[in-house]
Amino acid sequence: MASPNVLTAPSDDFPRWYQDVVAKAEMADNGPVRGTMVIRPYGYAIWERMQAAIDERIKLAGAENAYFPLFIPQSYLAKEAEHVEGFSPELAVVTHAGGEELAEPIVVRPTSETVIGEFMAKWIQSHRDLPLLLNQWANVVRWEMRPRLFLRSSEFLWQEGHTAHATYEDASAYATTVHRDVYNDFLVNVLAMASHLGIKPPSERFAGAINTMTAEGIMGDGKALQLATSHELGQNFAKAFDIVFQSDEGQSQHCWTTSWGASTRLVGGLIMGHGDENGLVVPPRLAPTQVVLLPVREDDELATVCDRLAADMRAAGVRVKIDAGRGSFGRRVTDWEIKGVPLRVEVGPRDLANGLVTVARRDTGEKLPVTLDALANVVPELLESMQNDLLAASRARLAAKTTDVSTFEEAIAAAETGFARLPWSIVEPREKELKAHALTVRCLQRADGSIPQNGDEPDLVCFVARSY
RNA sequence: CGGGAAGUAGCGCAGCUUGGCAGCGCGCCUGCUUUGGGAGCAGGAGGCCGCGGGUUCAAAUCCCGCCUUCCCGACCA
Numbered sequence: 134m135a136s137p138n139v140l141t142a143p144s145d146d147f148p149r150w151y152q153d154v155v156a157k158a159e160m161a162d163n164g165p166v167r168g169t170m171v172i173r174p175y176g177y178a179i180w181e182r183m184q185a186a187i188d189e190r191i192k193l194a195g196a197e198n199a200y201f202p203l204f205i206p207q208s209y210l211a212k213e214a215e216h217v218e219g220f221s222p223e224l225a226v227v228t229h230a231g232g233e234e235l236a237e238p239i240v241v242r243p244t245s246e247t248v249i250g251e252f253m254a255k256w257i258q259s260h261r262d263l264p265l266l267l268n269q270w271a272n273v274v275r276w277e278m279r280p281r282l283f284l285r286s287s288e289f290l291w292q293e294g295h296t297a298h299a300t301y302e303d304a305s306a307y308a309t310t311v312h313r314d315v316y317n318d319f320l321v322n323v324l325a326m327a328s329h330l331g332i333k334p335p336s337e338r339f340a341g342a343i344n345t346m347t348a349e350g351i352m353g354d355g356k357a358l359q360l361a362t363s364h365e366l367g368q369n370f371a372k373a374f375d376i377v378f379q380s381d382e383g384q385s386q387h388c389w390t391t392s393w394g395a396s397t398r399l400v401g402g403l404i405m406g407h408g409d410e411n412g413l414v415v416p417p418r419l420a421p422t423q424v425v426l427l428p429v430r431e432d433d434e435l436a437t438v439c440d441r442l443a444a445d446m447r448a449a450g451v452r453v454k455i456d457a458g459r460g461s462f463g464r465r466v467t468d469w470e471i472k473g474v475p476l477r478v479e480v481g482p483r484d485l486a487n488g489l490v491t492v493a494r495r496d497t498g499e500k501l502p503v504t505l506d507a508l509a510n511v512v513p514e515l516l517e518s519m520q521n522d523l524l525a526a527s528r529a530r531l532a533a534k535t536t537d538v539s540t541f542e543e544a545i546a547a548a549e550t551g552f553a554r555l556p557w558s559i560v561e562p563r564e565k566e567l568k569a570h571a572l573t574v575r576c577l578q579r580a581d582g583s584i585p586q587n588g589d590e591p592d593l594v595c596f597v598a599r600s601y
Numbered sequence: 602c603g604g605g606a607a608g609u610a611g612c613g614c615a616g617c618u619u620g621g622c623a624g625c626g627c628g629c630c631u632g633c634u635u636u637g638g639g640a641g642c643a644g645g646a647g648g649c650c651g652c653g654g655g656u657u658c659a660a661a662u663c664c665c666g667c668c669u670u671c672c673c674g675a676c677c678a
Contacts, residue, residue, distance in 0.1 A: 139639065148672075156612085167669065222602095222676065244678090278602060278676065289678070359678065396678045430636040463638040470638095481637050491637080571674080601677095 139467060142410055147354040152282070154404055158413050158472045161282045168280035168287030175472060176283075176400060178421035180290065183399055184270065186323045186419070187292060190315040194307075196266035196294055201248050203272070207238045209247035212373040216246065219340020223275040225287075241274040246341065246366070246392055249295045250374035257378050257388065260299050264307065268294040283401035284358075284601050291396035297376055297388040301367070304389035305344075308363045309584065311393045312346045316361035324399070325416040325523035326350050326406050327531040328360055329552065329596050330584050331576030336564060339392075343367035344587055349575040349596060351534045352405035355551045357575045357598040360402050363393035401601070407523060413473030414496055416523050417516035423452045424512060425469045429481035431458040438505070439480055442490070445509035451516070470495065475519050476512060494519055496526075535596070541566075548572050548597045557593040572597050 140157065143150040155161055160176030163169070172180065188198075207226065210217045220243045227239040242248070249267065257265060270292045277287045294311060298304040312330065320326045333345040342364040350360045370376065371387040380386055407414040417423050426443055428435035436457060443453045454474075456465050462479075469477055479491040489502045492511070496519055503511050534551025538544050541563055547553035548570070557577055560567075567573060575596045579585050585593055 152671085163670075165669085219677095273678085275677070279674090285677070291678070362678070394678065398678050428636095432636095458636095460636085461638090461640050462636050463640080464636095465639090466637095467639050479637065483637065568675090 140410065140412060140471065143353055143408070144410075150408075150410075151401075151405060154408055154412050154471065155282050160400065160404075160413075163282065166287075168277045168285075170282055170286040170288070170397075172290075172397070175421070179403065179415065179419065180397055180400055182419050182421055183319075183323075184292070187315065187319050187395060188270070190319055191268050191292065191294065191311075194266075194311055194315055195264075196268040196296065198269060199267050200269050200271070201242075201245050201252070203242055204239045205242050205245070205248045207240050209251065210240055212247060213341045213369055215369070216341035216373075220244070220275070223277070225274045225276055242271070243273055243275045244392070244394070245269065245271070245273075245293055246295065246370050246390075247374070250370045250376060250390070253295070253297050253388070253390070254374045254376045257297060257376060260378050260380050263297060263299045263378060263388065264303060265297040266294075266307075267296065268292055281401075281601075283397055283404070286397075289397045291394050294391070294393045296391045297371070298390070299378065299380070299386070299388065301389050304367075304391050305365055305586070308344075308346060308365050308391040308393065311391075312348070312361070312363040312584070316348055316363070316393075316395060319395075320348055320350070320360060321524065323416065323418050324403060324406075325418075325520055325527055326360070326402065327524070327528040329531070329535070329576055329578065331578040331596065332585055332588060333362075334557075334561075334564065334574045334577060334588060334595070337573065337575075339364045341366060341369050342392075343369065346584060347576050349552075349598075349600075350402055350406055351531050351551055351598075352402070352601070353408060354405070355534055355549070355599070357552065357596075357600040358398070358402050358405065359575075359600070360399060361393070361395040364391060366390040366392060406527065408473070412471030414523070415473040415475060417475045417520045420473070420475050421452065422454045422472075422474050423516055424454070424476045424478060425474045426453060426455045426478045426480060427462065427465050427469075428455075428457045429462045429479060432482075435480050435482070435485075438485065442478065442480070442505065442508055446512055449509045449513055451509075451512055475516060478508070478512075496523060544597045545570050545572065548599060551598060553597045554594055555597070557588075557595040560595050560597060567597065571599055573600055575600060 140153045141149040159173050161173055162171040164171050223243055225241040272288055272290050274288050277285050280286050296307055320328055328348040328350040330348050333347055338345045344365040346363040348360045349357045352358050368387040370390050376388045377385050404413055426439045428439050439455050443455055446453045475495050477493045484490055488504050491500050492503050493500045536547035536553055538547050538553050538555045541559055544553035544555050575598050577593045577595050580592055
């Protein structure tokens with residue numbers, strides 16, 4: 134595969150490998166202000182495809198896109214006690230504007246529950262206005278002490294959904310639907326990433342929520358990464374912002390609200406979840422470029438063949454790029470491997486003499502000869518197999534890195550390399566002790582693996598791990 | 602924000618101890634030869650030595666402050 138010294142080996146120094154991939158796959162650069170991120174075209178193309186896939190699912194779940202302001206009056210944050218307490222340390226606050234000190238400081242949104250709550254209160258009058266299902270794609274700012282590209286930046290991009298419902302049951306069911314049909318469906322069917330779905334213990338809950346659902350993935354170094362979250366906010370924000378409706382019996386009642394989000398952190402999850410010693414591995418359904426055609430040298434005949442093959446594949450719905458004459462063959466191979474393009478088609482005179490090209494899979498490195506005429510039929514099948522194999526590999530990795538244990542001490546040992554799964558009743562009284570080992574309870578599940586309604590259910594199991 | 606390390610060409614680094622011409626490898630540009638796993642030769646361009654102040658005849662080098670990056674903690678999508 135790639136020559137040594139192109140990338141740091143992940144087994145050697147995982148954080149350095151991650152940075153190498155981000156830099157050499159041309160995903161992102163650090164911005165000039167600490168914690169800020171410049172997302173480069175290739176990284177942004179991946180994010181755009183994530184956005185499209187998530188947005189499609191959000192709309193299928195019935196939510197509509199809208200946009201709320203970046204600037205929020207500081208007083209709004211203060212209306213919900215837990216919310217302001219949770220976010221205060223991370224806020225960026227504007228005190229001066231227009232050359233003058235502001236009478237009331239303005240907060241740069243860390244999340245939009247408060248400002249959206251204010252407008253939900255205005256828009257909702259009747260039970261007929263419910264449910265109100267909103268989503269926005271936006272940037273948010275949460276000041277970070279220890280930033281890392283994509284994983285933790287002071288400004289990041291995300292979608293945040295905000296909904297209001299007439300009853301607890303409706304709100305809870307909707308949050309669960311989003312978690313399963315938007316997030317998990319995206320993770321499984323597009324990102325090809327297996328995760329543990331569950332609820333957060335109270336200590337890890339979103340500030341102001343009564344329940345937080347999470348999808349916890351496993352990274353190449355055995356650390357957990359929260360890939361998406363959905364919150365039931367109960368009536369906390371409805372009471373703080375007077376989001377009330379008249380029921381069909383004429384009673385004034387507070388709504389039940391939810392919020393849910395997934396961010397550019399998913400790009401970090403993609404890198405660390407699927408990447409290998411040769412760089413990024415992008416699942417075919419996500420990949421901005423699914424196939425790269427590489428003529429082995431600059432040559433008119435090879436170029437003609439590449440053009441024809443590209444046209445054939447595009448007609449079959451495949452996203453194709455041709456990379457000719459940009460340096461040596463080996464260099465181009467390595468560059469596209471680092472970028473994780475699923476399939477590479479090598480076009481050279483030796484194969485062509487036999488009517489063939491060579492197709493190489495990024496995930497397995499496997500190469501196979503394919504006839505020119507068959508390529509446009511074979512490629513979609515290969516892409517589909519690779520998509521399925523990546524998901525299977527992710528599931529196998531998650532299973533291999535999840536260890537069932539039965540004591541607190543065993544959990545601490547097992548969490549060195551991944552998830553430790555054990556009864557919540559064993560961990561709950563000693564949860565604070567985990568901190569000393571840099572561990573947290575990532576989520577709670579029912580014994581059958583399903584998502585609990587709340588943390589009060591008996592016989593829950595928990596997953597303990599190191600995390601990002 | 603606490604502890605540690607570091608910032609010199611696009612990237613990786615040497616030079617700093619003992620102050621005295623700004624260096625190396627890769628990349629980049631031009632030309633030629635090449636191209637089936639990071640090509641070769643020749644020529645060339647590229648620097649506020651992180652920023653600001655101080656010491657000195659003289660600072661990449663010594664001193665002070667700040668900024669940024671990386672690692673380990675505390676906080677988090």
